[in-house]
Amino acid sequence: MIKIKEIKINKNRRKVDDKKIKELSESIKELGLLNPITINTDKTLIAGMHRLEACKLLGYDEIKVNIVNLDSLLSELAEIDENLIRNELDWIDGDKQLARRKYIYEELHPETKHGISGAISKHNSANDIMSSAKTFTENTADKVGVTARTVQRSIKRSNDIVEDLKPKLKELDVSKTEGTLISRQEPEVQKKIVKLLEKKKISVTDAIKEIKKEEKKEKKQIERDRLNEIGKNKKIEIDFRLGDFEEVFKDVPDGSIDCIITDPPYPKEFIEVWSKLSRFAKRVLKPNGYCVAYSGQMYLPEVINRMSENLDYYWTFAVYHEGQTQIVNGINLMCRWKPVLIFQNGKKKIENTFQDYFISEKREKNGHDWQQSKSGVAYLIEMFTKKGDTILEPFAGAGTTMIVALEKGRNVIGAEIDEETYNIAKALL
Numbered sequence: 001m002i003k004i005k006e007i008k009i010n011k012n013r014r015k016v017d018d019k020k021i022k023e024l025s026e027s028i029k030e031l032g033l034l035n036p037i038t039i040n041t042d043k044t045l046i047a048g049m050h051r052l053e054a055c056k057l058l059g060y061d062e063i064k065v066n067i068v069n070l071d072s073l074l075s076e077l078a079e080i081d082e083n084l085i086r087n088e089l090d091w092i093d094g095d096k097q098l099a100r101r102k103y104i105y106e107e108l109h110p111e112t113k114h115g116i117s118g119a120i121s122k123h124n125s126a127n128d129i130m131s132s133a134k135t136f137t138e139n140t141a142d143k144v145g146v147t148a149r150t151v152q153r154s155i156k157r158s159n160d161i162v163e164d165l166k167p168k169l170k171e172l173d174v175s176k177t178e179g180t181l182i183s184r185q186e187p188e189v190q191k192k193i194v195k196l197l198e199k200k201k202i203s204v205t206d207a208i209k210e211i212k213k214e215e216k217k218e219k220k221q222i223e224r225d226r227l228n229e230i231g232k233n234k235k236i237e238i239d240f241r242l243g244d245f246e247e248v249f250k251d252v253p254d255g256s257i258d259c260i261i262t263d264p265p266y267p268k269e270f271i272e273v274w275s276k277l278s279r280f281a282k283r284v285l286k287p288n289g290y291c292v293a294y295s296g297q298m299y300l301p302e303v304i305n306r307m308s309e310n311l312d313y314y315w316t317f318a319v320y321h322e323g324q325t326q327i328v329n330g331i332n333l334m335c336r337w338k339p340v341l342i343f344q345n346g347k348k349k350i351e352n353t354f355q356d357y358f359i360s361e362k363r364e365k366n367g368h369d370w371q372q373s374k375s376g377v378a379y380l381i382e383m384f385t386k387k388g389d390t391i392l393e394p395f396a397g398a399g400t401t402m403i404v405a406l407e408k409g410r411n412v413i414g415a416e417i418d419e420e421t422y423n424i425a426k427a428l429l
Helices: 017-032 049-057 070-084 091-109 114-120 136-144 148-160 161-169 176-183 187-199 204-232 271-284 300-307 374-384 400-407 417-429
Strands: 037-040 045-047 066-067 239-242 256-260 285-294 312-321 324-328 332-337 337-344 357-360 388-395 411-417
Touching: 017 049, 045 049, 049 066, 049 161, 070 091, 070 136, 070 256, 070 374, 091 148, 091 176, 091 388, 114 176, 136 148, 148 176, 161 176, 176 187, 176 256, 176 271, 187 204, 187 239, 204 417, 239 324, 271 285, 271 300, 285 411, 312 324, 374 400, 388 400, 400 411, 411 417
Parallel strands: 037 066, 239 411, 256 285, 256 388, 312 357, 388 411
Antiparallel strands: 037 045, 285 337, 312 337, 324 332
16 A cells, blocks of 8 residues: 555656546445556656546545566566567477466566456446556467467476476476476375476376376275274175185085185296185086186186186186276287186086176276176186085175175185275175
């Protein structure tokens, strides 16, 4: 605020419009002064003659002002325009210069600031606030010879990128296109992107993907930790045992299980579990009972050989994972399906007729990285068992097979060797 009597008026100022002053005074009386007048450092009026006179008419002694160093601002504005027109700046400096130009221009022409003209128009206060000055975007586009959209994008990019990261982006020679991608990320993500770019040769797009993947992994782990804590203290009535299935199921009577439906681990270091599964299934399955097992493709011939040590091979089903792909780097293939092996304890023709291909919707991974979808397991349960049958799951994981079996009216018993995963399954059951 400044005393109105201290404000100097140049003699060559244009004459005021008494009608506009009257209208403006009524608006200021009702709404207050929406836009302060602008004065130079020596208190000479730069912009806002009608606002000043309207405040005088209302009997005000003081008025809100913006104080600018007119000579300094005009000099800096001219320098910026020369730099932009010569087009010798990199995109980071160019953006910063445009952002600075916007600040200066709107200091010189405060009536052009976003929101001011709209507010004035809304309240129908026709006055010198609605000056003839072009908006910053229009003025800059004309001066520099670019589109208004280009100016807007540059300003937004400059404002959105964390200031401390800009020198690093210059050092890393990040392109304008990649800079735009970075500007669209949250500040913490921007910092992570720069760290990755410094650490290894990677595109910004790939860096963003890697960060999003890691964030998703962290969220998943938080959820698993939560479920683990719940499962530790949860009491369940289902026969679900912690430990190696051959050990914890020693008391399961021979020939007492209608069907085994399971998803053993696929990596090479776990190949021995297929021989254990074959041996165990031979003992506990009823005559002609089925052992249905998801499998990977990489070691499929050996898996089939090991399962065939004690059981009869019946068929291989194909499950298509909808909306998902898995890159098998070792052989450079994108895998869209998975084999489901059907073995039997004494081969006998199946009673039902059904197709050997089914679609599995997107799998939930909140409990385990190898978790299968409920729809896929439901299909297998319905095809190979009937209500009241007993299903055994030796690699229960997050409990998907057990959960669906109960939903389908089957009896189920399960085992899981990893304690954290066991607790998670308990929480989900």
